[in-house]
Amino acid sequence: MPKKFYITTPIYYTNNPPHVGSAYTTIAVDVLARYYRQKGKKVFFLTGTDEHGEKNAQAAKKANKSPQEFVDEIAKSFKETWRALDISNDDFIRTTEPRHIKGAQKFLSALKKSGKIYQGKYEGLYCIGCEKFITKKELADGKCPDHQKAPKKVSETNYFFKLSDFLDRVKKLISHDKIKIEPLERKNEVLALLKQGLEDFSISRQKVKWGIPLPFDKKQISYVWVEALVNYITAIGYGSNQKKFNQLWPADLHLIGKDILKFHALYWPALLLAVGLKPPRKIFVHGFLTADGQKMSKTLGNVIDPIYLADKYGVDALRYFLLREIPFGQDGDFSIKRLEERYNADLANGLGNLVSRVLTLSEKAGNFPVIASERKRAKQSRRKNELIKGVKSTQKKYKKALEKIKFHEALEVIWRLISACDEFIEKNKPWTLISEQRTANSEQKLKEILLSLLLSLKEIAVLLRPFMPATSEKILSQIKLNKKTEVLFPRL
Ligand code: ME8
Secondary structure (H helix, E strand, C coil), X not given: CCCEEEEEEEEEECCCCCCHHHHHHHHHHHHHHHHHHHCCCEEEEEEEEECCCHHHHHHHHHCCCCHHHHHHHHHHXXXXXXXXXXXXXXXXXXXXXXXXXXXXXXXXXXXXXXXCEEEEEEEEEEECCCCEEECXXXXXXXXXXXXXXXXXXXXXXXXXXXXXXCXXXXXHHHHCCCCEEECHHHHHHHHHHHHHCCCCEECEECCCCCCCXXXXXXXXXXXXXXXXXXXXXXXCXXXXXXXXXXXXXXXXXXXXXXXXXXXXXHHHXXXXXXXXXXXXXXXXXXXXXXXXXXXXXXXXXXXXXXXXXXXXXXXXXXXHHHHHHCCECXXXXXXXXXXXXXXXXXXXXXXXXHHHHHHHHHHHCCCCCCCCCHHHHHHHHHHHCHHHHHHHHHHHHHHHHHHCCCHHHHHHXXXXXXXXXXXHHHHHCHHXXXXXXXXXXXXXXXXXXXXXXXXXXXXXXXXXXXXXXXXXXXXXXXXXXXXXXXXXXXXX
């Protein structure tokens, strides 16, 4: 039985259509999903939309639409964008779907049954942009630093979750990497939060209407964050398909941005433990794409439409750029200038040039077919020639980088092989062998050179497949290597 690999993106708010920030996380998860599928794992890749709560309701009001009508439109634009960006998700959960509502209510009932819910009065501040209760300490100049807006004062009777009862257990799980939080500095950040101490949090809202009613008190609706986190289990059958749920839970990886770390690393495991479910295995946290140093966000209005970028530069160029430019985990400025520079240097002059060079050479040499009988010879040349030796070490380094979720390193390794191919061409000057009157010897040498280049190119295309699926297919179809030659290299 192949091993399952359940991987998720956050579910995005439907107050606005997708932007390059949400595309960033989704493309990253897509690359991992494609990589692990290629490795033979039974991948389940989930994404979706977070449609309830004040933030979405306010956006609908502003657009003069009913909340349902509004979120239907935005959810559609998310689905269309992910199709356009070649995202290979296995499911798309919307929190307004019956399967989610049913599962969320089951979860809320289980939480109540656990005895860890109590009624209390909340008085304090709330940032609608974050959909979270916020303390004065977290503000900068009286405003939420992420949304540049003053929070509103809230005073209402809510239900609270006894978070404090679970913090010791959660701390142990995180310290011992039973819930692995990466990169390390994020794990330390969570441990520091735990050291500071955390207050119980409210799981319901009294004055908000757009949401899921609490099964034990219909006058209140579920706090949007509790409901949103639960998507990771309702989508795989919690409350509707127990068998599927048992097969897929716990999640192998939640990939998120650093803005929602506390919810995923602390609240979510505690909520799961309260109802007797396992916590997720791993949470990987990436940084922010910034514009002139400031977080790109829909609320701040400094975002770029990923479809515009894909139309202008190509889907694969966008996918490549986002994961190559900024070391994954860190913040980094998104700039069109850099995208264009990388497009020209890495894609047009690097990869594109190598493909056309090798194809032209091979055509000029008479396109001798790379047939199965060449395998033996290629095996011999593998022992001799540096280029083929380099392919093996490229594979190893690539695998290591991707499994540590270091996309930029994996891509760097591929581009080193591209440079090695260029150097190999310069060194061996196959064109001199093409133009010469060919002897049996020179013909043999030419074949070996071209075969090494074609095989390296094939490997480059295979390694690029998760990142740039269409480009990879195009290269593979252009070089048309005989299927049998594939066994020369161990599969990934
Ligand atoms: O927080 N740079 O939804 P959201 C990098 N609904 N990534 C970015 C980004 C940026 N500038 N802007 C957004 C929510 N993202 C909740 C999540 S999950 C149970 C509920 C990405 O629409 C990044 O992954 O605000 C971030 O964590 C996420 O979008 C926030 O999306």
